[in-house]
Amino acid sequence: THERISILGLGAMGRALAGALLEAGREVTVWNRTPGKAGDLVARGAREASSVEEAIKAGDLTVVCLLDDSSVRETLAPVAPKLDGRTLVDLTSGSVRQARELAGWLKGYGVRFLSGGIMAVPPTVGTEGAFILYSGARDLFDRVAPVLSPMARPHWVGEDPGFAALYDMAALSGMYGIAAGADHAVAMVHAEGGDVETFKREVLGLWLEQMLPFMVVGAEASETVLEDSNPGMQATGLETMLAASEEAGVPAELVGHLRASLWRMRHAATVA
Numbered sequence: 001t002h003e004r005i006s007i008l009g010l011g012a013m014g015r016a017l018a019g020a021l022l023e024a025g026r027e028v029t030v031w032n033r034t035p036g037k038a039g040d041l042v043a044r045g046a047r048e049a050s051s052v053e054e055a056i057k058a059g060d061l062t063v064v065c066l067l068d069d070s071s072v073r074e075t076l077a078p079v080a081p082k083l084d085g086r087t088l089v090d091l092t093s094g095s096v097r098q099a100r101e102l103a104g105w106l107k108g109y110g111v112r113f114l115s116g117g118i119m120a121v122p123p124t125v126g127t128e129g130a131f132i133l134y135s136g137a138r139d140l141f142d143r144v145a146p147v148l149s150p151m152a153r154p155h156w157v158g159e160d161p162g163f164a165a166l167y168d169m170a171a172l173s174g175m176y177g178i179a180a181g182a183d184h185a186v187a188m189v190h191a192e193g194g195d196v197e198t199f200k201r202e203v204l205g206l207w208l209e210q211m212l213p214f215m216v217v218g219a220e221a222s223e224t225v226l227e228d229s230n231p232g233m234q235a236t237g238l239e240t241m242l243a244a245s246e247e248a249g250v251p252a253e254l255v256g257h258l259r260a261s262l263w264r265m266r267h268a269a270t271v272a
């Protein structure tokens with residue numbers, strides 16, 4: 001944990017990551033494309049580097065947290081030939097293919113590389129519950145995890161450098177799906193003259209919280225729920241919900257695709 005850490009990127013997330021590391025007493029050097037974003041961090045003990053090269057040289061390991069894959073490429077390309085033997089952890093959100101290609105590109109320059117996915121937002125960085133997915137060589141993860149753990153609980157998901165991105169993006173899909181359903185729910189309540197705030201506070205949040213384990217935990221929980229909520233009943237229930245949406249004049253676009261699972265449920269009910 002005595003390793004010196006450099007952070008490339010001082011957006012909202014890079015600043016939060018650097019702050020959590022400083023809080024834990026780590027030695028931190030920061031760099032940002034646009035200067036002037038390190039003020040608060042410098043006051044808290046960080047060193048500001050004036051170039052990417054200087055930043056990477058100042059650290060035993062470098063954490064990259066930029067906007068997207070192309071900003072990472074743009075930032076690293078000029079220094080890539082000088083990265084032999086360096087350790088780099090990229091926490092920039094990207095696709096599976098981008099992570100794999102970045103890993104391959106950096107490997108060509110002799111970089112020890114981990115790709116990550118941050119399962120936190122800036123205010124939850126460094127707090128309980130926040131975690132970061134990492135993929136790449138296990139021994140590298142074992143070295144880096146205790147160094148970076150103040151940012152969020154480190155969780156390794158495999159040697160394939162694309163897996164952190166894969167699980168990150170898939171988890172985002174789960175989140176946006178729920179958010180879309182919640183938007184639709186609120187639109188229904190609003191259209192029928194209900195009080196949206198009351199509905200959210202007294203019904204929707206509590207209901208989603210109660211159902212979340214059944215939606216995501218998998219076999220054990222879903223078998224339990226299916227036992228007492230048979231597919232035929234669920235199919236009818238889904239149809240009733242879609243009819244209520246139509247009655248309210250709210251297009252069911254956000255949840256309309258559920259009809260596909262409705263058909264699957266019907267089919268399961270027929271064959272059962």
Ligand code: NDP
Nearest residue numbers: 009010011012013014033034066067071092093118120121
């Ligand atoms: P911000 O928009 O706050 O910051 C973007 C950062 O990227 C800035 O430091 C910016 O530098 C830099 N940047 C953009 N383009 C380039 C470029 N071409 N070359 C060099 N630097 C560039 O984003 P966040 O900090 O919030 O997010 C950073 C990453 O973290 C993203 O990949 C995001 O998906 C991920 N993330 C963010 C979460 C969040 O809630 N904020 C949650 C989970 C993941 P400059 O100041 O010069 O513009």
